Amino acid sequence: MSGIPSGTPSGSPSERFIVGVDIGGTNLVVGAVPVDGGAAQAVRTRPTEPHRGGRFVVGRVARMVEKVIDEVSEAHGVGREAFLGLGIGSPGPLDRDTGTVIETPNLGWQNFPLRDLLSTEVGLPATLDNDANCATYGEWWQGAGRGVSTLAGVTIGTGVGGGLVIDGRIFHGASDVAGEIGHMTINFEGRRCRCGNYGCLEAYVSGPNIAARAVEGIDLNPDSILPDLVGGELDRITAATVYEAAVRGDAYADEVLSETAKILGAGIANLINLVNPEVVVVAGGVTKAGEHLLRPLRAAVRKRAFRSAVDVCRILPAELDATAGVVGAAGVFRSSLADGPARARRPLDDASSVP
């Protein structure tokens, strides 16, 4: 179904890999991706523990990269020269040209030269791009959006993020902000958002806000199984609890998801009217709600977007799930090869490198 080859070992020495690194506020994910495409292999996940500092995180990632390289080398009978480089995805904002994370509240980094530190530590050239862009690009390269020209990604998690692929490349805009759908105003008189504004999409449809909206109405819905799922402790209700209740047939949870779909649908309709993509990939925990969310979501989009734009656009759940960021980061490194060496930093020219 997915068309992604499984990571079966092959002894061919001509195989080449790129190591993808996905740096998140909670977890680090690293894996190797065949340069010609395929699933991430030897995927490893470890906690980020950002409070231990940037250098610690770089060291931990470097060790994960070495283990991934060792495992894939052994499985495929290839040497270190089969690993072309590192693609790194990180929360931003960041400066892709210098490979620097300008600022990221979740990790506490400021002007942190992530790409070059990691490149030097591992002894491989590296690229850096935004985590949401990488996840979107992963779905375009090897996931739900393979083969299309224009794709938009929307990730529903603690926040709401997004990215755009136009003509098969990440579209960054003038200052790497392009694709930011989370703080799109969909009700200028609406619900307060943690960003300080009112009525952002995220203020309604992020995981925590889906949970908060479910809790708000629970007293009026005594038949709901939601309280039972959390042993009566309502503050333990998360978006995942709501998805689970809906899948089990809970009418109130289904209603919360229908409302979520209507609001998310207005946001995605705005995206479709502006960017007119062939595919919108919806990623994150919200996909666990499956058709309980997607069916009303597609109906809401159809109600609000231009028909000629809706008719050519498929709204699909993500396929790569937890490895989209790893695959996409590797894909960004790969596309830097096509652009010539200038886009990736090559530490082997650097005396301080550790090959």
Place this chain on the structure above:
Amino acid sequence: MSGIPSGTPSGSPSERFIVGVDIGGTNLVVGAVPVDGGAAQAVRTRPTEPHRGGRFVVGRVARMVEKVIDEVSEAHGVGREAFLGLGIGSPGPLDRDTGTVIETPNLGWQNFPLRDLLSTEVGLPATLDNDANCATYGEWWQGAGRGVSTLAGVTIGTGVGGGLVIDGRIFHGASDVAGEIGHMTINFEGRRCRCGNYGCLEAYVSGPNIAARAVEGIDLNPDSILPDLVGGELDRITAATVYEAAVRGDAYADEVLSETAKILGAGIANLINLVNPEVVVVAGGVTKAGEHLLRPLRAAVRKRAFRSAVDVCRILPAELDATAGVVGAAGVFRSSLADGPARARRPLDDASSVP
């Protein structure tokens, strides 16, 4: 200031021109644009009179084109071979490849082969693109957005339209819808829009809706000069009346414009977060309000969009005004020359052509 050469005649026979045609629901505008750029010359405007049918409109435009060609030929001492072709802008949706207007309620056309009819009638190759795209492209090529890579255009008139230029080319998306900002939801519980949905940007900030919102609150603002400007007949208040009152210092009209700016600002902030352009050009009658609108608009955008996107984005009034569509349509034809002959229909290969 504008950097646009004025249309001073020059006898150089090496000069080449493209005729731009802007077809609107009310007026037809035609002018000649030097192929290397410059202001539209010999600009002519006539009523569209769409009720007389598509063939009538094509005939009227063809006669306007001939007069423009005659006038420019005489002024510049060039022959007909100096006119390379026609760029046509029309309301849509349309099929650019076949040069057909699929449907346009304002003109009553359905599957109307506008490009080829006009190309044959005039005996010049022609291109067809959406009117809002052409106006945006005109501002990019010769107007407020010269020299930038990524630009968004928003036109406030009877409706609210828009277009995108990415990497110096009109971005059409998968089905020519891209850039449609008018029916962006900015309040999913909001004001009814003529499209049938609720809370579209157009439902608040189109000319007729600015006027309607002003009339709604007028009883509570007895000091306003608005009724005086229309001889007490409130149903004669238009957006232009509101702009005029604001410019004359009317506090209530200024309040209506501030509210308009806040809402339009939310829409433009959404556009900036998604597309991250270097310039947003605001066009249409609304620019007559000048800084009464632009100052609160910029503040509203800054409040709602990502700082790193706002910092690189200038929000500017259109420079070309009524000729943006003509200049942009000519620019679209010009870029078809760079793409090779396949993009423009060449009637001179056609036995039925009238050279």
